[in-house]
Amino acid sequence: MKYTKLSAAAALAAGSALILSACAPGGGDADNTASSGNGGASGSASQGGEAGAPEVTEGDKGQKLTAPVDGPGMADLGDIQPQDDTIAYSVGADDFVSYNGVQSNTYTTYNSAVVDRMFSSFWYFGTDGSVQRNEDFGTYEKVSDEPLQVKYTIAEDAKWSDGTPVTAADYILQWAVENDTVKAEGAEAPLFDSISFEQGKYITEAPEGDPAGKEFTVTYAEPYADWEILIGSTLPAHIVAEKAGMTIEELAEAAANKDVEALTPAAEFWNDGWDFNPGELPDLADVPSTGPYMFKEGGWQAGQSITLTANPEYFGTPAATKELVLRFADPKTHVQALQNGDLDVIEPQATVDTLQQLEGLGDSVNIQTGDQMTWEHIDYSHVEGSVFADSPELREAFALCVPRQQIVDNLIKPIYPEAQVMNLREVFPFQDDYQEVVDAAYPSELDQPNLERAKELVEQSGVSNPTVRLGYQAGNPRRTETVALIKSSCDQAGFNIQDANSPVFFTEVLPAGDVDAALFAWAGSGQKASGKNIYHTTGAQNQVKYSNPEVDAAFEALATSLDEDEQKEQTKIIEKLLWEDFQAIPLYAHPGVVGHNADVANVRDSAAQSGALWNVEQWVRVQQ
Known part of the structure; x- marks a missing residue:
């Protein structure tokens, strides 16, 4: 297994911590020897772009861009629709394991490569590690320093892919999940298996707001330096409520009151209900998305790849490419897979040999290096x-x-x-x-x-x-x-x-x-x-x-x-x-070393732990 530094850059902005890196993207270390990842996904990673593909310009570091880049944040791609194409990437050889990627046994960069595509947040890390606001999802403002108080407003059109609005209830449940005082009497472990309990430590009372509404406010018991990234995104409270046999109102009330007895069935599902056997996705209705991508029906080939498809209900700028294939490929095979067209973008371990191999591919590949x-x-x-x-x-x-x-x-x-x-x-x-x-x-x-x-x-x-x-x-x-x-x-x-x-x-x-x-x-x-x-x-x-x-x-x-x-x-x-x-x-x-097919635009490496994947929804194949 590859561990990453526990970070709010995780799918659910899990709080301030770090991740062990055995094989991290963007210069991580190849230490696994699993399958080659040369098949199993729908579409072809090497197919050409369709007629009318966007024009490109050259950016810094030889980047190919379909829109100007101004600073470390996302480019404004304008009014686009997903191009009917497939782009393939691999973070490494480990298979996908869980839609809930913020448990102690599921928080890895392999798993995050998949689930981070399916959860929107109030913020994201830019290419230099700076915090960038995501106002497509919502806004936040610090309304007081003493006590530290922050008001969040979820965008009116922010919703899960099943049509359910994102509301304060999602954040009230997330607060309980990240609160290690929510535990049964006499129990050593908290009720919810979470990688971070920073919210419960610094925010001792539940978020205030109508659970069915779009606004909520959190009050800190003491100041917190990383307050801006403590709250980001959530898992779907309405699915947890359904599986626990509760209404969303009952779940939010139980979470706010830290009612352990009422929350126990919800925690049982939260801890285990989204963990899968390789290749076996559940009913897609149980794994909705607030991000630019969602699971594709039948798109998981155990030990080979998992395919995500553009979320038709996404409220932000749509994914530039319809399908994203995440292959489970031994990092030692990535350069060859890039040459063969089985992968479109790679982040191999930065070694002299690897760089020489990429340079040997000539003009068919663009190379980016950096901090x-x-x-x-x-x-x-x-x-x-x-x-x-x-x-x-x-x-x-x-x-x-x-x-x-x-x-x-x-x-x-x-x-x-x-x-x-x-x-x-x-x-x-x-x-x-x-x-x-x-x-x-x-x-x-x-x-x-x-x-x-x-x-x-x-x-x-x-x-x-x-x-x-x-x-x-x-x-x-x-x-x-x-x-x-x-x-x-x-x-x-x-x-x-x-x-x-x-x-x-x-x-x-x-x-x-x-x-x-x-x-x-x-x-x-x-x-x-x-x-x-x-x-x-x-x-x-x-x-x-x-x-x-x-x-x-x-x-x-x-x-x-x-x-x-x-x-x-x-x-x-x-x-x-x-x-x-x-x-x-x-x-x-x-x-960091990133290599990508020269016909794939908008690949921009990031210094943050997400590596090049940070803006994968903007990647698109273009005509050369």
Whole structure:
């Protein structure tokens, strides 16, 4: 399974957190070896555009565009209708699993690639990770700072594909779903299996508004830095009500009152009712869409692909292409599939070999490269039994021997010459405040390895020839090379570096704490306090059991501040403390590579975790 950084960029804007990236789009890492994904979908990914296809112009980075692009948001395509055509894409080899993609066992980038097409939101992330408002769906405004209060107005014509209006009831249910105080008496787990409970934490009372109406207001118990992205879209409350044997009014009332007994049948359906066996979609009436695409009847071929079709009831700008095929294809096959016409757009792992293969396809393919909000790092394990758990000397020694600049020079710069060593966790090198935070928080003596000092620290630790099990997901050539470079350097400092890659690294090894250090990436977007879920002592994604009360307090201060200057100061404090503890070793922001058939227009890579898929509804084949 591939994990992503838990982010409000998920289908239901699940709150501030991050996603483990084993194989993320836009420069993610190929670590799966499943089916080739060469068949099973209706239509042909390589068919030509029809007569009258839109004309194109050249944009930045050689992008082909059917409408001018002004900034990081969606282009205005004007009055269009879906072109009777099919475009194919693959995020990786894992099959689709659930219409409810925000449960603990379904929130992956594979699943999100499908469901994100079917849920509209009040906002989306633009190409630079900035928050962009989606007024086709609705509007929102902050009406008060003390207390923080936000009013939402759903567009009058916003509706589910079955014709049911989107109303406040959908958001009242979603608030209960994301509230871990909604639990049975004596139960350890909340009633609803959700990946985020941020809404319930910061918004302690249910949204106020007529459940049948289009307006609702939320009041925060305390300020929240990422308030603008906490509420986005929802699953259909009217379907949950129907399956639970309730009216929508009864469901909304039970949700608002946190009535566990009344909500139990609703939670049972919410948790399990939308999970499917491969290839077996339920009655399409149970899985409506508010997005530009919806499931196509009979369009799911297990282990091969799933086909979405344009939503005829969509209230925004229609999808530019009638059918979208999402293939379940091993990333190692993507370049060949692009050449064969089985895929139209790919985001392979950014390696020198991959880039050369794409360049070898000539004018038939357009290539885009750029910065990504996915970053590679090595986390020290603080789990009992780890060589680093109780040894600050060994953590510092390891940081002093990891050849970060050499890793970037050898493995990343040949793909993206502007790449640089990343010295922070919460701010990216291409963001405006990066250097200011680096100057305040980063120990510059780590710029280059210092093997002599590392040797001294190893000796001071009292551990002779310490073994470091450096773990990562198997099947990743770039990480294998990274570990080899680290071993070549750190063994000279007295360590014994072991390549501890595993095919079950994320599902078994890391949760069990069976490594001393973990090499992986977080894939995310432009949130302000997303790292709290990783670095806070009680963070749900703190797999390495790191704990520092000062970091906890700084993240609380950051998350509850609406002042941008204060947010920056707390970020400096957090970064400095994390470096002092040697919590992790940042390496680099991933370079993104997108390749697409030259006759497909409006493909625009994004730095955010959604990658190129962020505007897939605008992709269209054009005549060359």
